[in-house]
Amino acid sequence: xxxxxxxxxxxxxxxxxxxxxxxxxxxxxxxxxxxxxxxxxxxxxxxxxxxxxxxxxxxxxxxxxxxxxxxxxxxxxxxxxxxxxxxxxxxxxxxxxxxxxxxxxxxxxxxxxxxxxxxx
Numbered sequence: 054x055x056x057x058x059x060x061x062x063x064x065x066x067x068x069x070x071x072x073x074x075x076x077x078x079x080x081x082x083x084x085x086x087x088x089x090x091x092x093x094x095x096x097x098x099x100x101x102x103x104x105x106x107x108x109x110x111x112x113x114x115x116x117x118x119x120x121x122x123x124x125x126x127x128x129x130x131x132x133x134x135x136x137x138x139x140x141x142x143x144x145x146x147x148x149x150x151x152x153x154x155x156x157x158x159x160x161x162x163x164x165x166x167x168x169x170x171x172x173x
Contacts (some may be wrong), residue, residue: 054170055081055098059091059105059114060133065158069104069133072163077170086110088117095121100128102151102170107134107141118148131166133158 054077060066066084073080083098085091089112091105105114112120118130132145135156145153152169154162 054079054102055083055100056170057083057085057091057094057098057100057103057105059085059088059103059109059117061086061106061109065106065133065156068158068163069166072167073170076167088112088114088120092117092120095126095128099126102129102131104131104133104166106156107132107136115144115148118145118150122148131169133162133166 056073058066058069070082070084073082083094085094087109088105091103092112095103105117107114114132114134121128129151131152131154132150133154133156137155142153154166
């Protein structure tokens with residue numbers, strides 16, 4: 054399994070990477086600090102799953118999702134963000150993301166992400 058993680062927080066990227074590597078020892082993770090890096094990584098290595106933050110420099114998670122869709126790419130996307138505005142949720146729902154997980158990431162929330170990936 055290959056996955057892209059896009060988050061401007063190295064702390065959050067590391068938490069996700071550790072949890073995913075423990076659950077999936079053979080996983081290949083491409084870590085990106087913003088949406089632009091994630092978009093470029095996807096163009097080189099199309100993956101089935103992307104876990105992304107929303108608020109990042111250079112390109113937000115939402116802009117990255119829109120850019121992927123404009124290119125006809127529809128990987129499964131899990132958004133992990135502290136943005137809890139209903140308008141944001143509504144926009145993301147219209148973009149057909151797989152899930153929205155509120156930050157901070159707890160053990161339970163990481164378990165939810167892992168269960169989704171296992172069910173894929």
